Amino acid sequence: MASFDLNAINTALSEPTRTVSGVDFSGKSLKLDTEKDAQPIVDAINSCPDLQYLTLTGNTLGVAxxxxxxxxxxHHPELKVARFSDMFTGRMKTEIPPAxxxxxxxxxxxxxxxxxxxxSDNAFGPIGVEGLARLLQSEVCGQLQELRLNNNGLGITGGRLLAKALSANPRRLKVFIAGRNRLENDGATALAKxxxxxxxxxxxxxPQNGIYHVGISSLSDAFKKNPGLRSLNLNDNTIGGKGAQAIADALPRLKNLKSINFGDCLLKSKxxxxxxxxxxxxxxxxxxxxxxxxxxxxxxxxxxxxxxxSPSDAQAQGTKVVLAGNxxxxxxxxxxxxxxLGETAVLSDGEGSDGDEYVTDSEEESSGDESERSEDSATEDAQHLDTSADFVKDVIALDNSGVEEIETDVGRFLKEPTSLNLDRLGPEAADVIxxxxxxxKEPADLIQAYVEATFCVSGLYQDNNTAAQISRKLYPILLxxxxxxxxxxxxxxDxxxxxxGLIKSENKEYRPRWSLPGCYTALGSVIEEAYFPPALRDTLRFFIASKLPVLGEDTKQAVLRQRTLQQHNTQYA
Structure with missing residues (x-):
């Protein structure tokens, strides 16, 4: 099932007697949930004696x-190219890290x-980087030349986690692609380092990362240290006048730069x-x-x-310049x-269009000032959240703003989940809740409310026999x-x-109302029940395994006592 692959061919060229071979299942739209579903791919891999590339693009892959x-x-140490783009369509984002x-x-x-x-094109967000961290830090990526993470929804947190993973061992990338990720200033600055x-x-x-001049300046400083840079695409960020000056300062060191894309970057005249x-x-x-x-x-x-x-020896006809929309x-x-410029110049969006008159000469000075003001104010948006703290704490707060807690016995318990308030709900407390x-009505608020109610009861699991029974009744209702x-x-x-407490909450104003050790004990008692979704079970076990060392001691001991919460073949510290 070989296909054309430039990287594999380059490898083969360095070894004249070696032919290009690999496995390509791209664009098959396969839905692979179980081990049995994956068998055709497994068989193809096993039957390929020299697996230089593996392409799974355009299928959807479950954990199993x-x-x-x-x-x-x-069994394939010779693997050089892994194309895993667009590989999790229809999967919940928490399935992706364990996969x-x-x-x-x-x-x-x-x-x-x-x-x-x-x-690319896997919307796994910051928690997806968690699933990648071990790989990126390993020697598997020690010789990595191209890393493509386009359209992954990384955000600021994902950008920082990615930077941390890449910095663990010095990497020598030639190509870095990370468009449409909302990295903003903080994520861009972390990667610039x-x-x-x-x-x-x-x-x-x-491109399309919401980066303003602060992040652009950090990137420009980094580009100075990369004199071999040939292509730079920052399309649809806000470079502005200040960012443009930072890039201009870097250009003397970028003698090899051949391609620049700063379209839609609010450069203005300045x-x-x-x-x-x-x-x-x-x-x-x-x-x-x-x-x-x-x-x-x-x-x-x-x-x-x-x-x-302007250079006397320059051949202007050889440079494609796009100025449309100015x-x-x-x-x-x-x-x-x-x-x-020659016939390759693009001066309008459409043939014969003269409608690109956005700024007049008389406006040029004022528009430059406005650009500076907009840059300064916009940076505040990129600093709206401090996500650089430790990724996990012993307790995580959830936003319960969508739940209307009226002053009833249930409302009182959800606000103050004590044994006394739970007893007031009677023996059918699960049905009452x-x-x-x-x-x-709102799905997200409803799911959040049921999870919080279940945890409020489960937190009392170790101290109250009634709470233990009610929590076991609540779980199937919740699901x-x-x-x-x-x-x-x-x-x-999520x-x-x-x-x-396995992923960080972005809302710092709230505090949990339940005890984590009790919650883990309750979860351990139901996680292998037939009604418990297998994908959710695998996701929870994966995060418990990866975050156990940083949980509080009481919580950690509660997890260790529940063998049902542990992944197979996972050793706990």
Whole structure:
């Protein structure tokens, strides 16, 4: 099932007697839930004596299937290319970390040395990086040249976790792709520190990440340490005047830079002029420059054109310049620009369109000032949350703002979950709580309310026999009510993980009202029941295994007493 793969071919070229081979299941739209479902892929891997690449793009992979594939990978140390993009469609995001972890463990066991890892278009968010951390820190990625993480929903937290994983052992990446991830200033700054240490980057693409001039400045400092940089794509971030000046300061050290994409970056005239000066002063010879839709005035646009075409030995016809969506002036101006730039220039969005007049010459000075003010104010949005603290604490608060706690016996118990308040609900407390919560309409609020109520009761598990019985009755009710809601699987897993202190809550104003040791004891008593979803069971066990060392001592001991909470073949400290 071999297919064209440039990286594998490059490897083969260095070994003339070696042919390119591998397994490619891309675009099959297979739904792989069980070990049996994964058998065709396992058989293909086992029958490939020289597995240089594995492509699973465009299928959907569950935990059990991932484990089966990982087992097959343990026998292939020759693996160089892993294309795992768009591989978890329809999966709850908490299924993805254990699946990724399993695949990584298979490659680690084999002693593989990857040159390319592609996990794009998998919306696993920050917790997905947890599943990747061990792999990224291992020697499997010791020779990694390309890391592609486009459209993963990393956010600031994911950016920081990724930077931490990459910095554990010095990496020498050539290609780093991480567009559409909302990294913002903090995530970009964390990665910039790692880039400084690398010094080997040739291509960086981080479009649509909400990065403002603070993050752009950090990245620019890192680019100075990567003189081999050839391609830079920061499209649809807010570079502005300050960010453009930071990049301009870096350009003298980037003699190999051939392609720049700063489209939709709010450069305005001030930013464009800063870049124009740098292009001209440093005789930059680009093959491609995209500054489209930046509210650049016609005077500044002309400065860009003059800067690009100014070197006496430069062949302007060889540089593709995109200035569409800016104020280029009238027909005469555009003709002058096209004469200088050549027919490859893109000066409007559509054929014959002259509707790109966004900024007038008289507005250029004021728009530059406004740009600075917008940059300064916008950075506050990127600093809205401090997610750099330890990822797990012994207790995690959940936001219960969607639950209306009226002053009834149930409301009183949910607010103060004591044995006395639980006793007031009587022997049918589980049904009473269920009746109280069913009036909540919003799915996310309803699931959160049932999880919190279950944990409030479970927290008393070790101190109150009645609480133990009620919690065991509440769990099937919780899972039943959650299962009736849209997108329930990931909402339920996410809420339970937060309530159990296994992932960090972004809301710092709330504090838990339940005891974690009791919650783990209660969970251990029901997790293997037939009504408990297997995917949720695997997800909880995975996070318990990975976070056990940082839980509080009482909580840790409660987990250790519940063997049902432990992953198979997992050793606990």
């Amino acid at each position: 299937a991932a484990k089966a594939i990982a087992k097959a990978l343990e 990724l972890s399993a695949l990584g463990d298979g490659m680690i066991a084999a002693g593989a040395r990857l040159s390319l890892l592609d996990l 790692v880039f400084q240490e690398m010094g080997t980057l040739e291509e960086v693409a981080m 930013g464009a002029k800063a870049l124009a000066r740098a292009f001209k002063d440093n005789s930059v010879r680009l093959e491609s420059l995209d500054l489209s839709h930046n509210e650049i005035g016609r005077e500044a646009c002309m400065e860009i054109v003059d800067a690009i075409t 104020s280029l002036g009238g027909t005469a101006n555009k003709k002058t620009m096209r004469d200088k 269920d009746a109280h919560l069913q009036s909540i 039943s009510r959650a299962g009736q809601q849209h997108a329930a699987a990931w909402l339920l897993a 809420t339970m993980l937060r309530g159990l």
